[in-house]
Amino acid sequence: xxxxxxxxxxxxxxxxxxxxxxxxxxxxxxxxxxxxxxxxxxxxxxxxxxxxxxxxxxxxxxxxxxxxxxxxxxxxxxxxxxxxxxxxxxxxxxxxxxxxxxxxxxxxxxxxxxx
Amino acid sequence: xxxxxxxxxxxxxxxxxxxxxxxxxxxxxxxxxxxxxxxxxxxxxxxxxxxxxxxxxxxxxxxxxxxxxxxxxxxxxxxxxxxxxxxxxxxxxxxxxxxxxxxxxxxxxxx
Numbered sequence: 001x002x003x004x005x006x007x008x009x010x011x012x013x014x015x016x017x018x019x020x021x022x023x024x025x026x027x028x029x030x031x032x033x034x035x036x037x038x039x040x041x042x043x044x045x046x047x048x049x050x051x052x053x054x055x056x057x058x059x060x061x062x063x064x065x066x067x068x069x070x071x072x073x074x075x076x077x078x079x080x081x082x083x084x085x086x087x088x089x090x091x092x093x094x095x096x097x098x099x100x101x102x103x104x105x106x107x108x109x110x111x112x113x114x115x
Numbered sequence: 116x117x118x119x120x121x122x123x124x125x126x127x128x129x130x131x132x133x134x135x136x137x138x139x140x141x142x143x144x145x146x147x148x149x150x151x152x153x154x155x156x157x158x159x160x161x162x163x164x165x166x167x168x169x170x171x172x173x174x175x176x177x178x179x180x181x182x183x184x185x186x187x188x189x190x191x192x193x194x195x196x197x198x199x200x201x202x203x204x205x206x207x208x209x210x211x212x213x214x215x216x217x218x219x220x221x222x223x224x225x226x
Contacts, residue, residue: 004158033213042121042204042216043159056213091159104214106151106159 004107006092012113013082020078021110025094032075033104034067035091036060043091049075050097082114117142121205121217128195128224136190136220138179138205147208148172148181148188151216154201162190162203195224 005024013019025032030051035043046065048056051072061067064082069075079086089111093104122137140148150162150172163172165181165188172179177192188205205217 031212035214040218042119042206042218043214045209045213045215048213093159103161103164105161108158 004092004094004105006090006107006110008110009108010111010113012115015084015114016081018078018080019082019112020076021090021092021112023075023077023092023094023107025074025092026105027073029094029096029105030072031095031097032069033093033095034075034077035093037089037091037109038087046077046090079112082112084114087112087114117146117207117209117215119205119207119215119217122220123218124202124220124222126220126222128222130197130224130226131194132224134190134192134195134199134222136203136205136222138188138190138217140186140188140205140207142186142207145181145183146210148179149206149208149214150177150179150188150190151204151206152201153204153219159204195222197224197226200224 007022032049034046037043047067049069064080067077089109091109093106095104118141120139147166149164151159152162163174165172168183170181179190202219202221204219206214
């Protein structure tokens with residue numbers, strides 16, 4: 001297993017277009033998280049899945065954002081009608097439900113630029 | 116509300132200097148605390164953690180002690196190397212099992 005994988009690594013899109021990002025977590029991890037990181041800031045939580053269930057969504061996740069994890073494995077994050085303020089690094093992380101080790105492992109992120 | 120306040124950077128040190136990056140938190144109860152590191156061009160990596168008061172996390176020569184009296188989790192290293200140049204994030208676990216991060220501190224170590 002090569003860790004958490006995110007695709008694409010970079011995405012440039014025109015304002016108003018829709019974009020979709022993919023995250024493949026570590027295979028035995030049942031928890032998956034999405035974060036957003038803007039320049040000079042720490043990552044901010046967006047949403048969390050346990051298996052295929054989306055258990056929590058941040059207020060940052062406007063109705064233009066939707067995340068899915070249909071089979072409890074990979075996840076997608078879609079942003080509709082992108083705005084310049086959506087430009088950021090989108091990070092995915094996964095963790096195990098093992099109470100002895102709940103470390104979150106992060107992917108390298110997808111950098112979105114909205115022009 | 117709950118938060119993490121981290122020392123602002125950037126921090127520039129000479130090789131072998133002593134490093135301290137301050138981190139304080141506010142929370143109800145005693146959340147698990149973490150330091151993550153982001154090397155240039157790489158993803159966030161867990162550096163160390165502490166899950167309860169008075170615990171000391173350590174890794175790669177870095178240490179941080181969970182101090183409930185001062186609600187702090189300061190990161191220290193006795194002798195930094197050029198390879199330690201990175202952005203360091205303090206974080207706490209929330210009740211909902213996700214992470215709340217500080218704003219990050221960029222460290223540059225010069226030879």
